[in-house]
Amino acid sequence: MILHRDYIIQLDYNPATDILQVDYPDLQSAQLSEVRHSLTLMVEAIRNYDVKKLLLDASSTSINVSHEESRELTSKLAADLASTRIKKLARVQPINLRDEARAQENIKDLHKAGLLPYQLQTFATRAEALNWLTRD
Structure with missing residues (x-):
């Protein structure tokens, strides 16, 4: 069931x-407030x-923001999710290895x-992520 859909994100x-499955949005400086x-x-x-x-699929996400902007967005999202009752978050990594290295640094x-x-x-794949999420 679609909870929300716009040009940035679909829930x-x-x-x-x-x-909840979400394709992580592209990160462009011009759209950062909308993201x-x-x-x-x-x-x-x-x-x-x-x-x-929660499944966040970043496999097709393009990241064109500074390292600091990316870190700030990641930190805010993590803090906001910590205020919910989320138990498991599965990430599908981006194809771009530089973007994944940045994400792993933020997660660390x-x-x-x-x-x-x-x-x-x-x-690496959505199927692996869904498999992990469905296991209790």
Whole structure:
């Protein structure tokens, strides 16, 4: 069931599996405020539907923002998700290895800061991510 759809993001929720699937939006400096707003809508949907499992698919995401902007966005999203009842977050990594290295550095910083009270795993494919999310 589609909870929200716009030109930035689509929130596809399956109540039977309690999994919200989201294609992570492209990150362009000119659209960063819209992306922030869309991610806020995603967190609100997670809270309103009491979602426990989230799949963020960044496999086709293009990242054209500074390292600092990326880190700030990641930190805000992690903190916002920590205020929900999310238990598991599965990431599908971007194809671009530079973008994935940046993401892994951000995730490492979040772990060090203790900002990840939920399980977080990164996968090469959506199928692997869904498999992990459906296991209890």
